[in-house]
Structure formats: structure tokens, C-alpha cells
Amino acid sequence: MTTTPTPTKRRSPLRHRNFRRLVTGTAASSLGNAITPIALAFAVLDLGGTVTQLGIVEAVFATCQVVTTLAGGVLGDRVSRKVMMEGTAAISAVVAGALAATVILGIATIPSIAVMGGLAGIVAALNQPSAMAMTKVVVPAEDLGAAVSLRSLLQTTASTIGYALGGVLVAAVGPGWAITVDALTFAVAAVAYAGMRVPHERPPHKASMLGDLVEGFREVMRHSWLWFLILQALLYHLFWSGAHSVLGPIVVGEGIGRASWGFALAALMAGFIVGGLFCLRFRPRRLLSVGVFFLAMTGLFPISMAVSDTLWPILVGAFLHGFGLQVFDIFWQIAIQQEIPEEKLSRVYSFDIVGSFVARPLGLALVGPVAVAVGFDTWLLVVAAVISGSALMSISFAGVRRLERAPEQV
Template sequence: MPAGTAALRHRDFRLLVTGTATSGLGNAVTPVALAFAVLDLGGSATDLGLVVAAFALAEVVTALLGGVLGDRVSRRLLMEGSAAACSLTQVVLAVALLQGWATIPFIGVVGVLNGCLAALSQPSSQAMTRLTVPPEDLASAVALRPLVQTSAAMVGYTLGGVLVTAVGAGWAIGLDALTFAVAALCYGRLRVEGGRSGTSGSMLTDLGDGWREVVRHSWLWLLISQALLYHLFYGGAQSVLGPIVVGDDFGRTAWGVALGTLMAGFVVGGLVCLWWRPRRTMMVGVPLLSLTAAFPLAMALSDRLEVVLLGAFLHGFGLQVFDVFWNLAIQENVPTDKLARVYSFDLVGSFVARPVGLALTGPVAAVAGFDTWLVVVAVIMVASALGSLLSRDVRRLERGAPAAEPEPVPG
């Protein structure tokens, strides 16, 4: 088996990737469906921003708890239970939309519940990667996992636009419920547990240990801060302004195609990372991260769909290459027993400002003008990415051996 795909030799890694990719497909359908469900109920850009912000805030609030639990209890059970519960909440939302009794506040409430349930398992899911492969196949696993997930999401975004147009948002969200159920079955068959560190300290003590691990690495907290700015400004550009700008100019199906093209950029970036592993990963990844500005810039300045799709592709490509190198750096430099907590701080630090951006994008863009605000977002994304290269620790971070031996991987 080629070195780039060596991680696929391991049963538990295949189950982990199948579960995350399947739920990822459904989760890509849902944002498209929810956006137009809110708009069809008479919602404005501000209403849509508040609904998406409620989901994002729930994720942020719950992620730290998920990180602590992921280092204390069975990561497998946490992932299985979270996926099963998310399946149930999506069934409820799908039925509400299909039966015609859904309201915008109801969609927001279900979104909050779903966000909490999903966030409980996210740190464990990320930390589980190292436990499903031996050290020599870790780089392969870190590159393959997002490649498979984003390939599924690419299909999901495009499928979302088609389903919403053909059968409506309710059936599209019903598909997401099914994918969560499949994911729960995959996680239940894993033979590795993770977590169960045996710590007797309080949750606050565990959080403090995780925080000290984050601040011990200057490249880690600095790039988490950069991600905070990215999500503060870009979250609303995609989730609030994107469906309106692209939907009005080119049609609703075009927005699904644009998000599918974004995922295609992720896929190509993932394929590149299967064989390209530079020694100084952040020195390469951070400049490529600045390509994310191409999508909002294209939406603002071009009246041609192909230019918008090119911007979406460049965004996905640059972000995927950076993300693979970022995750590899965390996997190689953070001890196994702190990995879930560090990932929870990564999630919270990156996304804590996203609900604010989502809630304010509609009102701010209405005053500034949608196109003007999209240009402002693009400028901030470039400046924040390239500005992190001023740090010597970011520029000189090198690949190395994993920080701690993973738990034994069954054959």
C-alpha cells in the first residue's frame, strides 16, 4: 500500500473515518437546507445569522466540557452517544419542517441542542486519530482523514442544493439524521477507547492542565488567535451573506454548487498533503491559508459564477493544506493524555467569536453594503494569516516524532 494511504490498513481507522465522513456528508447538506428553510419562513439575513449563531455558540460553550470528558471517560462511548442523540434531534427538525409547524425560533432551539450534542464528541473524535494507527502511519492518518471527510462534504453541499430545490429542506435534514445513525454504528464497533486517564482532580483542574499545555507552545496559542479572527469575520460571510448574494445572483442551486466547489478545493489540498510534507509545515501552510480570502472577494467583485467558483476552490485548497499541517503539528507535539483538552481549547479559541460575527454580519452588512463588507472580510483574512508569520516560532516549527506513544492498536 502506498505510504500516503498506509493508515487505511488499520480496521479502527477505517471505522473512524467512515463514521466521520458519513456524518460529514449529512452535516454539509444541513447548512444549505437550514439557510433556505429560514428564508422560506420569511426570515431576513439577521434572522439567519441569529439561527446559525445559536448553533455556533452552543458548540463553543460545550466544547471545553467535551475536552475534559474526552480525557477522562471512554472516547468511543462519547462519540457513539453523541452521534445517536444528534440523529434524534435532526429527525425532530425534519418532521417539523415536513409537517409545516416549524418556526424560526424552533429551528434555533433545535440548533442549540444539536450543537451541544455534537460538540461533546468533537475533541474526542480528533484525539482518537492517534489511537487508531501506529506512530509510523500517523502522518498518513492525519492527511487521509480530512481528505475523506471533505470528499463526503463536497458531495453533501452539492446534494443539499439539489435536495432543497427538488424536495425541500425537511427531507434534506432527514438525510442528516440517517448519516448520524450510521456514524453511531461505526463508532460503536471501534476497539479502542481513549480517555480514562485516571485523573482524580476536578474538571477545573483538568482544564487548567490543558490550558497550560496550550500556552506552553507559542505557535499553538498564536495560530488559535488567528483562527479567532478568521471565524469572527468569515463565518457570517459564508453562512449569512453567501446564500443571499450567490442565491440572488445565480440561483439557489448555485450556492450548493459553490459550497461543493469549496469542498473540491479541500479534496485537492488533501491529495497534495498525502505526499507533500515539508519540514517547516507552518512556514508553508500559513501563506496558503491566506488564499481563503479569494471566496469572499469573488462574491463581492464578480458577476460571473465561474469566478465565484474559482474563489471557493482556492479557499478550500489553502485551508485544507494548512489544516492538515496544523493537525499534524498538534498530534506530534501534544501528549496523548492531554490531546482532547488541547483540541477543545483549539475549538473554543477558534470559534468563540464566530457566534458574534454571525449575529452581527446581517446588520453590519446592511449598513456597509453586502459587497463592501465582503471585501473588508477578505482583507482581514489575508492580514491575519500573513501577520502570524512575524512569529519566529511559527516560521521555524518543524515536523518531528509524536510527543507520546499512542495506546496499542489492535491488529
């Protein structure tokens, strides 16, 4: 059997029109979404918000997203995913524009930012399962691995630009105008999704939405590697969410400089880009056991924030965090796309999102008081030990070790 790739496998998935539209929309949204967390953090701090208040604002967004995601998954398997994506992108543009206006006009308060952030979380939750499941719809099976890698690469490239631009925009013109850019990117995404030509009719559903949800849960539990790594992701986000969203802007942004936090996030996303490029060529057969090994590199970012008061070590730690996480995420996405039936994919993704992020609001809400009690640096070291240690422990799980890449993807 020859080991030389066939000409079909060498061709870019960008030759598919619908895939081009899809990645245009997701990349545009990624650009804006990278800017907004930076802008929101400093909008709260500019209003005199404390570390605990910042954590609560972030927790409101995360909570609203989590509690709505399962509904988004069910709807994504019952109605047109294209309609779900273009509609939610348009609504997100309106919500982000309204939030930007309140900040620019000086009428924003910490509670109003939290409420509008919650609305944004609800709309994002309705969009995400459909958007994640759409890759399998717009490319043939032989292009799936390349499409997942390329989509991740394009999104993280856009996010890298957004993180660097976000720090600069906040420092130069303030948080409100930075959020305005996010609103514009959602409008671009809505137009791109509207241009997709995807015949995606759904058969009539006799089951209730609750019945569909139960069916999706059974599909998750049918795959041991799937539910096990969702639990591992839960632990990761419980500890890392607060370190990233709350402690990072304070330890790096306030300690070294506001633009420095933007550059640290840009280094993080640069790691994602290099990881994506790496995965275009690196195609191990055992997807998940290799992926969780790279995932263990994520602890280097919180370690660098804890031990360094200069920027360069933090940039290195951020880069390695992004590289390892991207390699794992691409292999994780390929595993889900190749193992889960298309008609259940949105629901499975919704359980993945909820299971992974359900503890995030708690982590965001508690990080302030816990970190103040034990010390910021000490807590960052605890976070590093948990996220790296749990990743390495996952290699010992049989379901993770045994899952292999589909033959047509090798």
C-alpha cells in the first residue's frame, strides 16, 4: 500500500464554496471576539470595578451561555443550521453595538455590562453547536481532517490579530470603540453565512425537544473517550477560566502594562497558529493520546505569570499554552466529526460545550476571593499543576489511548 497522499487529499478544502463562506464568517467573528474580552475587562476596571466584580461579570456571560447551549444543540439538529448561524450572528451584532454605545456615551454601569454580556452569551450559545457541526456538512469525508485544521488555523489567525489589536485599541481609544469592532465583525459573519448554499432539510421530528436531548446524551455516553475528556475539560476550565479572564488582566495588564496583556494573548494565539500549521502535516494515528500529551503544555502560561515580572517569559509561556491546546483541540474536533453521526452532531457538541464550561462560571466567581486569600502567584501555580497534571493523567484512560484516526484521514 502506497504512503503517498492522493491528489484529492492534497487539494485544499477552500475549493468548496460553502466552506469558504463558513470560514469567512467564523474568522470574522473570531477577530471581534478576541477584542471584546480585553475591552470588557478594562471597561469594568475603568468604572472602578474590583477583581471580584470583574469575575462576576465574566461569570454572568458564561452562565447564560452554558444554560442556553443545550437548546442550541437540539435546535441545530432540528432546523436549518444555516438559518441558526446567520440569525444569531445578526442579533449578536445588535447586542454588541448596543453595549459599545453605552460604554462610549458614558452611561454604562457594571450591572448593565453584566446584563448585556449575559444576552451576548445566550445568543452565542444558540449559534455555537450549529457552527461547529457545519464543517462536516460543507466538505466531503476525505477533506474533513484538512478542513478542521484549516478552519482552526484561520480562526486563530484572526483571533491573534484581534488580541493584539484589542490591547492597542483599548489603550488608544478606549473599550467602547473596541467593542464596536466586534459588532461589525458579527455583521460580516451574518452576510457570509447567508451566502452559503447548503441544502440541509431536516426530517420531521416526532420526539420532543427533551427526547432529542436525551438521545444526544446517550450518544455522548456511548463513547467513553468523549465523556471522559469532557470531564477533564470541566476541570481545566474550572481552574483556568479565572486565571485567564480575571487574574491575567490584573497581574500582566496592571502589573506590566495594558498593552502587555494584549500582546500576551497575541502570543497565546500565535501558539494556536503554529499548532494549526503543525497539524496540517502532523497526522498521528492515535489522535487523543497524542493530543492530551500536548495539552499538558498549557500549565506553562500560569507558571510564567506567577514567577515573572517581565514580559518575555510570559510571552513564551502563552505561546506554548496556545500551541499545546491547539494541537489537542484539532485532534479532538477530528475525533468528534469522524465518530459522531451527522444528525446528532449539534447535540453532541452542545453537551461537549456544557460539560466543558459548566464549571467556568464558578471558577470566574470564586477566583477573586480565593486568589486574594492565598495570593495571586500561589493560585496561578495551583492552576498550572491542575491543568497539566489532569491532562497527563488522561493518557492512562483506555478509551483515550485506543481511538484512532479514520483510514481516509491518514
